[in-house]
Structures are given as structure tokens and as C-alpha cells.
Amino acid sequence: MDKVRGCRPNGLERHRHRLPVHLYRLRLGWLLGGRFLLLAHVARRSGRVLRTVVEVVEHEPVSGAYLVCSGFGERSDWYRNLRVRPRASVQVGLRLLRVEADFPEPGEGAELMARYAERHPRTAGAPAGCAAGAPVPAEEYRRLGRCLPFVRLVPRSGPYAAVPLPR
Template sequence: MRINERPTSPTGFKRRFLRMPIQLYRWHLGGLFGHRFLLLEHLGRRSGKTRQVVLEVVNHDEVGDGAPDGYVVAAGFGTKSDWYRNLTAHPRARVQVGRRTVDVEADFLGTEEGGDLMARYGTEHPKLGLRLCTTMGFDVDGSAADFREAGRHIHFVRLRPVRG
């Protein structure tokens, strides 16, 4: 695995384009994205105001009764992403997946757990795994070992539903 230049947060037109899915969730059309994306509603670390971002779901764990055990998302632009920094300050948030809304708490995965998760994801979804790694600036050959190494450098967040 080779690390290329890490991507920077988009600005201008690209940022506006990437934020367009938020409007679809506001119009109650989040179901169009299925379970591949979620709307994360979180608090700003300084302002305390509600912020929203649409993120791709890397992993979705379910417990036996069909209730979600957590959604895992990746910080594609690293730890400088506003949503990531906001969750470190205020780990409680809300997600909307499809038409379902759930209160969650952020759990930041360690490097080994991130490596294991990416190795599993890359072998189960090779095309998506390659795309995810390329988007984040990693050159991988498609092997589990390469995906694992890339996963050690990616910051993953598990969003666990708040029970009760």
C-alpha cells in the first residue's frame, strides 16, 4: 500500500454539490439512498448549533432482533472534517438511514479495529473497497493485507444507537 496525497475538504461548487443530498433527506426522500448512506445530525463544537452531513455507511451491524447495533462511517478527509471534530466534542448525535431516525453515540475505532474492518470490507466489496481507499489517498492492490494497512490509517467512527 502506498499513501498518496491525502484529499482536502471540498470547497466552492464541489462542496455545494456534495451537500445536495441533505436536501433530499429534508424532503423525506432519504429512502432513495437505502442503507448505503446516512444523514448525521450533530452539534457544532463551538456554536452548539445543529449541523448535518450525509456520509457513506462502511459497515452496518445488526443484532439478532433486526435492530441496528451500529453504523460505521469513515472520515474521508481525516480528523479535520468538521463533523468528526464536532463528534469528538459532542458524541451524542442523531442519524437518519432511509426513513428511520435513531439517536446514536459516537465510538471512535482504534487503528487495529479499523484495519480489521477495512480488511473485511475490502474482501466483501472489492470494488467499493478500492474506491474508498483511492478516494482517501491510498493506493491498494486489492489484497486483504493492503486493505488492512489502509484501514489502520483511516479514522472510522461507529455510531451506536442509544438504548432506552
């Protein structure tokens, strides 16, 4: 897969991206509401539990699943780790859940991105090749959604000894 949103952050930009994790560590994750979640996942090589904050694209109230997207494509460490070890845990606001990762097909990703862009046009931004400030057709977001990897985090019951709940 091509680089979707440029290279991974480093230096000061990386610290800025890690600020929400520190909010959760200080028990202030509820300030981020339901738009973000803290994902605790197991590293594919070291086996360490790692934590990252990702934006929620959609929440399915019936199943309780949260859909998230890897804005940096399939090369994001958290995405690659979930591919190898799909069991994880999340914290959304004050709720703690044990989840299992499921990976939707690109066609479903296209529809997810179109709905997300309709609800959050500023956050979705304009896909490459679209003029800034001009209305963006939904089909452009669908095209982008086919390229981005989405993950459905489905709540599961039972012990997941490998992944402690985030704290």
C-alpha cells in the same frame, strides 16, 4: 495525521457532496437505502445542529450500531464535532435513531476497511501506491484502515435534548 484523501471539497465539488443532505430534507433519503445515513451533530464551537451524509461502512445487526469512516481524516468537521460532543442522531432510510459515538482502535479499523473493500471493491478504490486495475492485497486495505478514523454510532434510548432527530 496526514491528509488521507486530499483536501476538503470546495466550490462545485462541495455542492455535489451536499446533494444527499438535500435528498433527506425533501424526505427522499430512503432512495439512498442503507448505504448512507444522515448524521445530525452539534458543532463544537457554535453549538448549532449540523447535518451531513456519510457512507455506512458496516452495520452491526445485533447492537444496531452503524460504523462510518471519515474519508478526509481527523480534520473533518463532523468527526471533530463528535469527538467533543459524542451524542448525535441519525436517519437511515426512514429510521430515526439517537446515537452515541464510539471510536474504534486502529486495529479494528484495519479489519473494517478490509471487509469493506471485499464487499465494495469499486467504492473502496485502490490505495496509494497500487496500480490501477491490478488486484489489491487485503493487507493494503488494512494498512489504509489503520490510518482512517472510524466511528461507531451506537443507538441509545432516552432524551438527547441537545440534538434533535434529523428532519
